[in-house]
Amino acid sequence: MHPAPSVIVFTTLSGLGFGLMFFLGLGLPDVSGWVAFVFFAVAYALAVGGLLASTFHLGHPERALKAFTQWKTSWLSREGWCAVLALMVTGLYAIGVIFLGQRWAGLGLLGSLLSLATVFTTSMIYTQLKTIPRWNMKLTPAMFLSFSLAGGALLAGQTTLAIPLLLIAALVQILYWRQGDQAFANAGTTLATATGLGDRGTVRAFEPPHTGTNYLLREFVHVVGRKHAEKLRVISFGLAFVLPVLLLVLPFNHLFAALAVLSHLAGVAVSRWLFFAQAEHVVGLYYGKR
Amino acid sequence: MTQLPQSTERKMGLVIDLDTCVGCHACVISCKGWNTENYGAPLSDQDAYGANPSGTFLNRVHSYEVQPAEGAAQLIHFPKSCLHCEDAPCVTVCPTGASYKRVEDGIVLVNESDCIGCGLCAWACPYGARELDAAAGVMKKCTLCVDRIYNDNLPEEDRVPACVRTCPAGARHFGDLGDPDSAVSQLVAERGGMDLMPELGTKPVNKYLPPRPKDTIEDQIDILAPLLAPVAEEPKGFLGWLDKALEKL
Numbered sequence: 001m002h003p004a005p006s007v008i009v010f011t012t013l014s015g016l017g018f019g020l021m022f023f024l025g026l027g028l029p030d031v032s033g034w035v036a037f038v039f040f041a042v043a044y045a046l047a048v049g050g051l052l053a054s055t056f057h058l059g060h061p062e063r064a065l066k067a068f069t070q071w072k073t074s075w076l077s078r079e080g081w082c083a084v085l086a087l088m089v090t091g092l093y094a095i096g097v098i099f100l101g102q103r104w105a106g107l108g109l110l111g112s113l114l115s116l117a118t119v120f121t122t123s124m125i126y127t128q129l130k131t132i133p134r135w136n137m138k139l140t141p142a143m144f145l146s147f148s149l150a151g152g153a154l155l156a157g158q159t160t161l162a163i164p165l166l167l168i169a170a171l172v173q174i175l176y177w178r179q180g181d182q183a184f185a186n187a188g189t190t191l192a193t194a195t196g197l198g199d200r201g202t203v204r205a206f207e208p209p210h211t212g213t214n215y216l217l218r219e220f221v222h223v224v225g226r227k228h229a230e231k232l233r234v235i236s237f238g239l240a241f242v243l244p245v246l247l248l249v250l251p252f253n254h255l256f257a258a259l260a261v262l263s264h265l266a267g268v269a270v271s272r273w274l275f276f277a278q279a280e281h282v283v284g285l286y287y288g289k290r
Numbered sequence: 291m292t293q294l295p296q297s298t299e300r301k302m303g304l305v306i307d308l309d310t311c312v313g314c315h316a317c318v319i320s321c322k323g324w325n326t327e328n329y330g331a332p333l334s335d336q337d338a339y340g341a342n343p344s345g346t347f348l349n350r351v352h353s354y355e356v357q358p359a360e361g362a363a364q365l366i367h368f369p370k371s372c373l374h375c376e377d378a379p380c381v382t383v384c385p386t387g388a389s390y391k392r393v394e395d396g397i398v399l400v401n402e403s404d405c406i407g408c409g410l411c412a413w414a415c416p417y418g419a420r421e422l423d424a425a426a427g428v429m430k431k432c433t434l435c436v437d438r439i440y441n442d443n444l445p446e447e448d449r450v451p452a453c454v455r456t457c458p459a460g461a462r463h464f465g466d467l468g469d470p471d472s473a474v475s476q477l478v479a480e481r482g483g484m485d486l487m488p489e490l491g492t493k494p495v496n497k498y499l500p501p502r503p504k505d506t507i508e509d510q511i512d513i514l515a516p517l518l519a520p521v522a523e524e525p526k527g528f529l530g531w532l533d534k535a536l537e538k539l
Binding site: 001057058059060061063064066067068069070072073074075076077080125128129130131132187188189191193194195196197200201202203204205206207208209210212213214215216219220281282283286287 | 292293308315318342343344345346347350351352353354355356357358359363364365366368370379381382383384385386387388404405406407408409410412413414415416417418421422423424426427428429484485486487488489490491498500501
């Protein structure tokens with residue numbers, strides 16, 4: 001799949017922002033006034049910034065409101081609803097915490113759950129696609145949720161929670177990569193089933209429909225950069241998990257905490273790039289490509 | 291709404307004969323022509339006369355080589371367009387309701403004024419049947435020439451999809467695949483029509499007829515072959531002398 005910057009920025013930043021919102025809704029950290037304002041501002045900047053970035057890849061962003069209509073079948077529509085509800089509920093809760101010195105715990109909990117639901121619905125947009133076996137796995141929502149919770153705990157300054165959550169996310173990441181590498185073969189879709197000609201011999205793509213490229217090849221057959229995938233996995237894993245955990249284990253220091261957040265953010269962004277770049281769409285088979 | 295209908299009254303679709311298709315791409319051109327000049331946003335081209343041309347097509351013809359365990363390889367031309375699936379994954383993922391499957395005839399369509407161009411339906415389609423038009427920013431797909439097949443202003447023989455009307459080899463057939471007595475259904479039954487990627491559960495309406503087995507070449511091509519043995523031999527007599535004399539010159 002084409003790793004469009006808009007979707008990488010969107011899933012990375014929004015995941016982190018809604019993760020932070022989850023902990024703020026639970027009263028972690030227990031802050032009020034201006035300190036709370038800064039925490040909520042960061043969460044909103046990340047979550048809303050990511051959502052705005054996601055509209056950049058639309059052909060007609062001015063019609064984006066129509067996307068709220070099909071929540072009965074479409075995960076993309078459900079994501080829109082969850083995001084708006086999470087932002088509204090958490091916003092009311094934030095007003096109480098920041099300006100009124102009130103902690104409406106029920107409202108906060110609802111905001112937390114909606115924040116997680118937003119991340120889950122985002123992950124389901126990818127997970128539902130049978131055409132992309134590497135995404136069509138239960139580990140995909142597990143990865144999005146575990147990354148969001150680990151990043152959120154890190155940003156919320158919850159050191160004791162962040163270390164185990166980072167370790168869980170790291171484990172999920174390794175499992176995702178291991179299972180993902182087998183997914184296409186396990187799905188059983190080949191050029192033989194794609195053409196229905198497999199029972200009469202070995203099928204080989206002889207001529208593509210056109211000499212030039214097209215939308216399908218640009219969008220679904222992204223092979224450039226896959227050759228560095230192994231190196232990028234190591235870089236991503238080191239930045240997202242290893243370095244932040246090491247920095248958290250050291251005696252607490254604001255500079256280290258900030259470094260841990262930035263390192264985690266960069267690592268997750270690289271992981272997301274790989275999430276798209278390594279994903280292979282079955283339509284590539286028709287072109288003799290992956 | 292992007293909920294799929296439980297069932298459709300008819301299942302209009304195409305039957306494509308891989309035995310007959312000669313790979314001329316006439317269906318590709320007639321499709322592009324009709325769907326650029328008629329319903330919806332035109333199928334645009336980018337850099338059409340430059341070094342790197344690319345454009346939107348609703349129908350593309352691939353060519354595959356099939357090498358059996360024994361014998362000669364076979365070249366098979368393979369037209370591919372929307373299969374108007376019964377369980378169309380492209381419809382249910384649409385967040386705006388722009389994509390829908392019609393109850394009356396099962397045709398999968400895009401309402402272009404509702405399309406936000408998110409591309410998710412193209413991601414969900416395993417067949418590459420949907421292409422986001424780079425100029426219009428909306429999703430384009432085969433309409434089964436919905437503006438031809440019910441069009442009373444056209445002569446009756448033209449009320450079929452443009453690709454079917456134009457095919458010089460008769461490799462494309464159009465009809466109701468939900469009616470077991472229709473000509474296309476009988477063709478599918480007789481020739482063993484098949485689904486593409488059946489494992490994905492999309493239940494395509496369009497069917498592909500597999501190529502018929504080719505004749506096998508025996509050791510002796512023809513009983514007259516021995517009589518056709520080459521007769522050129524060393525020239526004798528005057529011609530032999532002339533040949534030698536000319537060689538020496």
